[in-house]
Amino acid sequence: MARSGKKLGAWGAVLPLLGYCAVALGLPVWALIWEGIQAPDANGVNHFTFSNFTTSWHGVYLTGMLSSLRLSLLTAVISAVVGLVAAYAIAQSRGRLLKQAVLTASGVLANFGGIPLAFCFVATIGTGGVFLSWLNDAWPSFQLGTFDGLVVVYPYFLVPLMVLTTLPALDGLRRQWREAATNLGGSAWQYWRYVGGPLLLPAALGGFVLCFGASFAAYATARALSSGTVPLVTTQIASVLSGNVLATETNLGMALALNTIIVCGLMMAVYLPLRKRSAKWLES
Amino acid sequence: MTTLTETEPEAAPVRKTAPGARRLDLRRVRWWRGGVLGLLALYFVVPLAACFWFTVYDSRTHQFSLSPYGQIFGAQGFTTSVWFTVKVALLTIVIEYLLLIPAMIAVQLWLPRLRPVLESLAMVPLVLSPVALVVGVNTVLGWGTNQDPGTPLFQLSVDLRDPNTPWILPIVYVLIAMPFAYRSLDASMRTVDLRTLVEASRGLGASWPLTVWRAVLPNLRTGLLSGAILTLALVFGEYTISSILQFQPFSVWIVEDSQGAQSGQLAPAVSLLSLLLSWAVLFLVSFLGGRRAVVGTDRSSA
Numbered sequence: 001m002a003r004s005g006k007k008l009g010a011w012g013a014v015l016p017l018l019g020y021c022a023v024a025l026g027l028p029v030w031a032l033i034w035e036g037i038q039a040p041d042a043n044g045v046n047h048f049t050f051s052n053f054t055t056s057w058h059g060v061y062l063t064g065m066l067s068s069l070r071l072s073l074l075t076a077v078i079s080a081v082v083g084l085v086a087a088y089a090i091a092q093s094r095g096r097l098l099k100q101a102v103l104t105a106s107g108v109l110a111n112f113g114g115i116p117l118a119f120c121f122v123a124t125i126g127t128g129g130v131f132l133s134w135l136n137d138a139w140p141s142f143q144l145g146t147f148d149g150l151v152v153v154y155p156y157f158l159v160p161l162m163v164l165t166t167l168p169a170l171d172g173l174r175r176q177w178r179e180a181a182t183n184l185g186g187s188a189w190q191y192w193r194y195v196g197g198p199l200l201l202p203a204a205l206g207g208f209v210l211c212f213g214a215s216f217a218a219y220a221t222a223r224a225l226s227s228g229t230v231p232l233v234t235t236q237i238a239s240v241l242s243g244n245v246l247a248t249e250t251n252l253g254m255a256l257a258l259n260t261i262i263v264c265g266l267m268m269a270v271y272l273p274l275r276k277r278s279a280k281w282l283e284s
Numbered sequence: 285m286t287t288l289t290e291t292e293p294e295a296a297p298v299r300k301t302a303p304g305a306r307r308l309d310l311r312r313v314r315w316w317r318g319g320v321l322g323l324l325a326l327y328f329v330v331p332l333a334a335c336f337w338f339t340v341y342d343s344r345t346h347q348f349s350l351s352p353y354g355q356i357f358g359a360q361g362f363t364t365s366v367w368f369t370v371k372v373a374l375l376t377i378v379i380e381y382l383l384l385i386p387a388m389i390a391v392q393l394w395l396p397r398l399r400p401v402l403e404s405l406a407m408v409p410l411v412l413s414p415v416a417l418v419v420g421v422n423t424v425l426g427w428g429t430n431q432d433p434g435t436p437l438f439q440l441s442v443d444l445r446d447p448n449t450p451w452i453l454p455i456v457y458v459l460i461a462m463p464f465a466y467r468s469l470d471a472s473m474r475t476v477d478l479r480t481l482v483e484a485s486r487g488l489g490a491s492w493p494l495t496v497w498r499a500v501l502p503n504l505r506t507g508l509l510s511g512a513i514l515t516l517a518l519v520f521g522e523y524t525i526s527s528i529l530q531f532q533p534f535s536v537w538i539v540e541d542s543q544g545a546q547s548g549q550l551a552p553a554v555s556l557l558s559l560l561l562s563w564a565v566l567f568l569v570s571f572l573g574g575r576r577a578v579v580g581t582d583r584s585s586a
Contacts, residue, residue, distance in 0.1 A: 006394060013390035014398060017383045021405055024459050025412075028420025035423055086324050089317045097571070104566040107464065107514050108559065109328070114523040115539050116555030120331035123338040123552065130334045156328070161410075164467070213411025220523040234415045238528070241419060254423065257416035264411045271411075272404050 029261060036254040052255035061256060064231040068216055069263075071147065071232065075154040076212035082155065083162025083211070084204055090163070091170035103167065106160035113157050114220030121153050121225070145226045153225060154218065158211045165210055169203035202274040209271040213264055233260055332556065339553040352553040359550055365537035372533060373519035375454035377512045380465050383458070388469055389500065392478050406466035409459050414524040421456055422529065450531055460525075461518050465511040472507025509569045517562040534558075 036053065038046045055061065090102050125132050126144045135142055142148055173196055181191040219234035228235050233256060240253040339352050356362060391398045428441025444452040481503065485495040501508065523535040532540070538551045 010390040010394040013386035014395065014402075017387040017402075018405075020383055021459070024455055025408070025417075027424050028417055030420075031423035031427070032416065032420045082324070085320055089320045092317060100570050101567055104510070104570050105328075105563055107468075107510070108517050108563045108566060111464070111514070111518045111521055112559060114521065114535065116521065116535075116552070116559065119338075119552040119555060120335040124331045124334035130337060131330070156331070159324070168471075210407070210410055217411060217413035217415075219413065219415045234413055237415050237419060241528075253419060257413070257419045260413045260416045264408075264413065264416075267411045268404070268408060271407065272400075 029258075032254045032258045032261065035251055036258045039251050052251050053259075055252055056255040056259055060231060061233075061236060064233050064236045065259065067147070067231050068233040071150055071154070071230075072212045072215040074151055075158055075215045076208055078151070079155045079158035079162050079211045079215075080204065080208040083159045083207065084166055084200075086159065087163045087166045087170050091167060091173075102163065106163045109160040110157055110164060113218060115224045117153065117156060117221055118224035121149075121156075125149075125152070145229060147230050149225060150222060150230060153221065154215055157218075157221075158215055161214055162207045162211055165207040166200075166203050169200055173199060206271050206274045209267050209274070213267045216260070216263060216267075332559075335552050335556050339549045339556065352549040353557065355550055356554055356557070361532075361537055362554075365532060365534045368532070369520055369534040371449065372453045372457065373516045375449075375451075376457040376461060376519055377515050379454055380458045380461060380511075380515060381508070384462075384465060384469060385496070385501075388466075388473060389478065389482075389496070392473060393482065402466070406462050409461075410463045412459075414460065414522075415528070417456065417459070418525045418528045421452065421525075425452065445529070447531070450529075452529065453526060453531060453533075456525055457515075457519055457522065460522070461515040464514040464518065468507045468511035468514060469504065470507075472504045476503045506570060510566055513562060513566045513569065517558075517566075520558055520562070 037048050037050065039049045039051055040046050057065070090099055093099065121129075121144060123129055125135050125142070129144075139148075142152075144153075177195055178191060181195055186194075217234065219232075219238065222230065222232050223235050223238070226235075228239060237253050237256045237260070240249050240256065340348050340350055342349065387402065391402055425441045425445060428437045428444075431438040444450070444455075478500065481499050482495055485499040486492075490498070520534055522533075523539070526533050527536050527539075538554055
């Protein structure tokens with residue numbers, strides 16, 4: 001009796017959070033679906049159609065989607081590799097000061113984006129930036145407001161995200177495991193191949209997926225740097241909706257937004273099973 | 285390879301028989317680590333330094349001046365936008381903790397099977413595009429304002445967008461900030477033995493609210509503080525949602541100020557200052573409050 005009462009109380013504590021997420025996430029998504037499958041006809045009366053989705057996967061919008069995917073994939077690979085190496089270097093160092101400084105800086109920098117970030121890079125390697133001539137010596141065609149520019153800038157908030165997500169797992173790798181492997185005659189390569197690697201893989205892949213998602217979702221930074229010259233899904237959504245020319249355009253914007261949510265859903269579908277696996281060993 | 289000597293200082297005398305090889309090895313490892321961290325530090329510090337240079341150096345007159353930093357507080361619209369943002373951030377933090385703390389305590393103590401659900405829920409906002417979310421939110425609000433004036437739904441969506449206290453912003457920000465708040469709270473919950481704490485307090489006759497307020501929360505203060513500061517930093521930097529919903533918080537004010545071209549150095553100065561300030565506060569909090577946390581991790585790995 002008391003036990004079931006306790007369970008009930010526990011559910012009572014969790015339900016507000018779940019309900020909040022269901023409403024605050026569910027209603028907007030439902031709105032996107034509902035408006036995305038409608039389009040006004042010549043008389044301005046809405047009816048159901050898939051035409052928005054057909055449009056959203058053709059022409060400029062397909063280009064935008066593909067270039068978004070390419071940008072996210074490229075920056076996520078770079079940031080995941082760099083972030084993992086950085087997190088390993090930090091996990092190995094014993095100074096608490098350094099670890100705390102890096103962890104807190106990562107928390108702040110992972111949220112750093114948009115106009116302020118654009119300011120920093122414009123001042124560095126933008127037109128008239130302090131280091132532009134140096135960079136152009138090595139990379140003559142480089143310009144900040146292009147696809148390449150975004151590839152240089154995005155790791156600024158993705159690497160900290162990667163460090164934040166993988167550092168706990170790297171901290172969980174016990175020194176004793178390494179010592180045990182060494183004592184049994186294993187080489188460093190064998191340790192990483194059979195012990196460390198498999199343990200880290202889920203966390204590393206999970207971090208990669210998060211980087212991909214965050215890169216795909218970024219809008220303010222891309223807009224501030226390229227002012228729309230690089231076709232990306234997120235900037236296209238905003239320009240379709242702020243153009244406020246035709247009512248059909250609004251519904252198209254909804255369909256585009258829904259597409260990004262579908263991509264995000266696929267990401268989570270990859271990420272969640274991985275997360276389950278990594279938690280098992282590292283928490284025991 | 286070198287972990288043995290690194291982890292156990294007592295073992296060092298034994299190694300003295302063959303110091304040369306060992307020391308060489310150590311140096312190689314340190315160099316590798318230093319090189320990686322140094323390169324990364326360069327990538328992260330140089331843009332900030334260049335931004336700082338841009339704010340203090342006037343290329344036309346070739347003069348240095350810290351005056352943009354002095355002008356910040358007197359700038360037109362600065363106090364209004366900051367006050368607006370602080371209000372939104374505080375509301376966000378309060379709602380966030382009211383939802384998260386009870387749920388996380390309950391999951392930790394009685395519903396461990398729900399932990400994966402909570403963790404994945406806290407991950408969703410990281411990959412959810414703010415643009416898509418805000419478009420959806422805007423549509424929902426539009427449905428409300430399409431109702432007849434005077435109906436409760438109409439009134440609700442008007443109230444949510446009230447320019448003085450726009451409830452819609454904290455409501456959306458709670459979602460966006462959830463990954464960071466959850467992570468900080470979770471990290472500090474792992475370092476305290478919540479069950480013992482709660483059982484001791486309940487056993488001594490304290491009520492549930494008293495237990496949470498006097499026994500649990502003080503032990504989580506590091507996590508609570510850093511979660512709150514991360515949320516504050518996020519709300520101060522968030523641009524997409526508030527600009528599309530047509531509010532003018534700090535982040536939007538910065539942009540419009542810089543486009544006004546009256547004081548092009550002011551906006552970067554403000555954003556640089558807010559970044560460094562939030563990092564410094566976060567670092568101090570975690571450093572001063574984190575002693576117990578470190579002891580906790582050491583114990584588990586020993």
